[in-house]
Amino acid sequence: MIRAFLRDRIPLGRAPSMMAGGASFAHVFGTVLVFLLGIQALTGVALSAFYSPSTTDAWASVAYIQDQAAWGWLVRGIHYHGGTALVIIAGLHLLQTAISGAYKQPREVVWWLGVVLLVLLIAWSITGYWLRWDQAGYWASQVEIGIAAGTPVAGRAIRALALGGNEPGNLTLTRAYALHVIALPALVTLLTVFHIWLARRHGTTPTKVANTAVRRWPAQTVKDVIAMAIVFVVLLSVVIVQHGTDLAPPADPTTAYDARPLWPVRWLFELRVLAGGLEQLAAMAAPAIVGGFLLALPLLDHGTERRPMRRKLWLGALAGLFALIGALTVASFARDANDPELAKRLAKAEVLANRARKLAVANGVPVTGALDVYKTPRMWKARSLFATRCANCHDATSKERKGPVIAPGHGDRHWLTKFLQAPSDDAFWGKTKLAKTDAAMKPVELPASDLADLVELLYAESGAEGIDAAKRERGLKVFESACTDCHSREEGVAGASGPALAGLGSRDHYTSLISNPKSALHMGADHSEMPRFDRELTIVERDALAEYLVWLRTATEQDLRALGPL
Amino acid sequence: MADNDPDRRKFLKVATCALGGGVGLVAAVPVLRFVVDPATRTTVTTPGEPLDLGNVDRFRVGAPPRRVEVIAPMVKDGWTSARDVVLGAAWIRRTEPTKIEALSAVCPHLGCAIGWEGKDFLCPCHDSRFSVTGEKMSGPSERGLDPLPVQIKNGRLQLTWVRYRTGSSSREPA
Numbered sequence: 001m002i003r004a005f006l007r008d009r010i011p012l013g014r015a016p017s018m019m020a021g022g023a024s025f026a027h028v029f030g031t032v033l034v035f036l037l038g039i040q041a042l043t044g045v046a047l048s049a050f051y052s053p054s055t056t057d058a059w060a061s062v063a064y065i066q067d068q069a070a071w072g073w074l075v076r077g078i079h080y081h082g083g084t085a086l087v088i089i090a091g092l093h094l095l096q097t098a099i100s101g102a103y104k105q106p107r108e109v110v111w112w113l114g115v116v117l118l119v120l121l122i123a124w125s126i127t128g129y130w131l132r133w134d135q136a137g138y139w140a141s142q143v144e145i146g147i148a149a150g151t152p153v154a155g156r157a158i159r160a161l162a163l164g165g166n167e168p169g170n171l172t173l174t175r176a177y178a179l180h181v182i183a184l185p186a187l188v189t190l191l192t193v194f195h196i197w198l199a200r201r202h203g204t205t206p207t208k209v210a211n212t213a214v215r216r217w218p219a220q221t222v223k224d225v226i227a228m229a230i231v232f233v234v235l236l237s238v239v240i241v242q243h244g245t246d247l248a249p250p251a252d253p254t255t256a257y258d259a260r261p262l263w264p265v266r267w268l269f270e271l272r273v274l275a276g277g278l279e280q281l282a283a284m285a286a287p288a289i290v291g292g293f294l295l296a297l298p299l300l301d302h303g304t305e306r307r308p309m310r311r312k313l314w315l316g317a318l319a320g321l322f323a324l325i326g327a328l329t330v331a332s333f334a335r336d337a338n339d340p341e342l343a344k345r346l347a348k349a350e351v352l353a354n355r356a357r358k359l360a361v362a363n364g365v366p367v368t369g370a371l372d373v374y375k376t377p378r379m380w381k382a383r384s385l386f387a388t389r390c391a392n393c394h395d396a397t398s399k400e401r402k403g404p405v406i407a408p409g410h411g412d413r414h415w416l417t418k419f420l421q422a423p424s425d426d427a428f429w430g431k432t433k434l435a436k437t438d439a440a441m442k443p444v445e446l447p448a449s450d451l452a453d454l455v456e457l458l459y460a461e462s463g464a465e466g467i468d469a470a471k472r473e474r475g476l477k478v479f480e481s482a483c484t485d486c487h488s489r490e491e492g493v494a495g496a497s498g499p500a501l502a503g504l505g506s507r508d509h510y511t512s513l514i515s516n517p518k519s520a521l522h523m524g525a526d527h528s529e530m531p532r533f534d535r536e537l538t539i540v541e542r543d544a545l546a547e548y549l550v551w552l553r554t555a556t557e558q559d560l561r562a563l564g565p566l
Numbered sequence: 567m568a569d570n571d572p573d574r575r576k577f578l579k580v581a582t583c584a585l586g587g588g589v590g591l592v593a594a595v596p597v598l599r600f601v602v603d604p605a606t607r608t609t610v611t612t613p614g615e616p617l618d619l620g621n622v623d624r625f626r627v628g629a630p631p632r633r634v635e636v637i638a639p640m641v642k643d644g645w646t647s648a649r650d651v652v653l654g655a656a657w658i659r660r661t662e663p664t665k666i667e668a669l670s671a672v673c674p675h676l677g678c679a680i681g682w683e684g685k686d687f688l689c690p691c692h693d694s695r696f697s698v699t700g701e702k703m704s705g706p707s708e709r710g711l712d713p714l715p716v717q718i719k720n721g722r723l724q725l726t727w728v729r730y731r732t733g734s735s736s737r738e739p740a
Contacts (some may be wrong), residue, residue: 020696054646056646056648078671082664139679139691140679141676142676142678143676146675146676146677146732146733147676147733148734149731149732150733157605158602159607160605161602162607163604163605163609164605164644165604165605165607165608165609165610165644166607166608166609166610166740167609167610167612167729168610169610169643170609170644170645170646171604171609171643171644172645174644175604240597252652252679253652253653253654253679254633254635254636254652254654254671254679255653255655255679255681255688256671256678256680256681256688256690257677257679258676258690258691259678259690259691272692273692274705276706277706279706280733342690345690368648371652435575443644474599490572494635507655514648519577536621
């Protein structure tokens with residue numbers, strides 16, 4: 001009996017070369033889908049020649065495709081939006097088939113293959129979205145795997161299989177990659193070939209009752225090609241308008257991101273919101289109900305009647321289902337569009353994404369991972385250390401400043417002059433504990449030329465270039481008469497009551513000062529509130545800060561801004 | 567002819583299926599076992615010992631929760647190993663000079679990263695809200711935020727990183 005059933009439905013004879021009912025635009029969907037699959041294969045193979053499935057490289061390789069490889073954005077855009085087109089047109093194909101009653105006996109198997117293919121297409125796009133390993137793809141994968149992990153009984157096993165282990169990592173990506181570029185394409189191709197082979201053997205379901213059979217070529221083919229051209233033009237337009245497609249910042253397991261699923265399953269996201277406490281049930285039951293209904297449709301709507309008006313019940317149910325899914329999808333996008341807080345967070349993420357992509361182009365992505373791309377600007381390490389460890393006491397804008405302001409020009413001739421004239425000015429020692437005591441340095445009162453000579457001498461200690469030797473020579477005499485009561489210029493010798501000035505403003509001097517400001521060579525144990533950093537920071541970190549301070553001496557505010565944000 | 571001998575035909579059918587099936591099985595079993603291998607082991611190692619989060623003075627009493635990246639000195643991920651890998655984040659709050667509380671930034675609902683919204687924590691994926699102490703206020707999460715074990719040792723804050731199972735009301739390691 002099963003054999004007889006299958007013999008009718010899987011006829012092994014020759015396919016009819018005539019199309020019953022004549023050529024029609026109603027029959028173009030299948031051909032357009034094959035065309036799109038071809039485009040996906042072509043762009044997909046090209047993309048796979050660039051893509052690198054590892055947690056450290058995935059985002060970097062996608063950013064490279066998008067921003068550096070010739071036409072990379074176009075190929076990536078066609079692949080991304082081509083996936084969208086596939087799902088949309090597969091949906092239309094399904095609707096057309098349903099309306100014309102083409103799933104009816106003996107074409108049920110063709111329909112079932114089609115439904116399975118639609119599900120596979122959606123799974124295909126979801127696995128593709130993960131591969132970006134940007135914030136959007138990464139968090140979508142985490143949530144989707146999280147939902148799958150909620151499956152009764154098998155949940156843990158599904159999670160481990162999908163992740164390829166216990167945590168998201170390299171094996172998560174290699175698996176998603178294997179699925180996306182090998183397993184799913186192979187399966188879809190196999191089922192598609194079977195689907196078409198069967199459909200051809202059964203012949204098209206006539207759209208008109210009158211018998212006007214024509215040859216497929218060229219009457220139908222010309223319509224197919226027109227439809228392909230229209231779809232391709234629309235696809236290209238979208239790709240060009242969007243310059244490919246977006247790329248969020250690199251995956252960051254520490255930073256909140258408004259993850260949203262890819263649009264074909266967006267209706268489930270909205271359903272979860274509406275389902276409240278029953279969300280897990282909704283996430284599992286809804287797709288099962290929709291899939292089950294589609295598979296059962298040829299059995300529910302049986303009989304030979306094909307006219308849509310005579311099949312109101314089942315076509316109505318199908319239309320209702322599609323309308324509901326459409327409404328949920330629209331509602332979800334509308335909710336996000338009307339959320340000003342979300343818009344702010346997304347704008348922030350976009351700024352971050354643009355920065356990461358620019359840095360990736362300019363500096364390359366470190367092999368340690370895409371997140372380290374943020375650390376590639378010059379002196380990033382020192383600046384971030386300064387921001388977290390120094391700025392509170394030394395930044396001009398800090399409300400809790402306790403020490404001298406450190407800003408561009410710190411330690412240059414102008415700065416030294418101003419400092420000598422008023423050491424306890426607010427920008428210098430004014431905020432320190434020292435300034436309020438007798439030990440504070442007194443303003444240096446000297447004729448302008450003597451002061452300039454002294455400044456040249458002190459400035460020369462930093463090892464800076466462009467020193468006026470004559471001025472420095474004269475400055476030495478000024479120093480001897482005005483400063484030596486408290487200060488020493490001799491290497492490694494502390495002054496009587498002030499810091500040693502040997503090498504003042506040099507990288508070594510700063511490293512030593514940062515390491516232990518309470519040393520007798522620097523501020524002394526009683527005069528400084530600055531903590532010692534030799535136990536807090538590594539020598540490499542202290543040296544990086546020292547290098548930064550030396551750089552600041554000749555830098556301007558503009559130079560600092562040009563280094564970019566942290 | 568022997569070809570028409572029903573017994574012979576039956577034998578050939580059975581033999582063909584047995585041989586073909588056997589070859590298929592021998593090929594399939596190792597492949598299947600190989601493919602599920604990662605699911606049976608710890609592919610990404612996370613250290614079980616307390617991790618250094620820096621000087622405890624960074625956290626001031628009464629200040630709002632502060633996000634700190636939890637960095638493992640060494641992590642193996644499949645065939646690679648890397649130093650200083652960011653495992654995730656914790657929200658740290660110093661309630662008293664000697665008391666520090668840490669909450670995992672992993673949303674207990676489905677594992678997104680939560681953010682501090684000025685008054686409470688928000689998971690932007692499905693809008694679960696949590697109070698400053700981590701109790702669930704609204705949204706689909708079935709439990710509050712997960713506290714992480716912390717200790718102060720020689721003036722430094724140490725935290726033990728644990729990833730809990732998401733999507734359940736009970737708190738058990740994933």
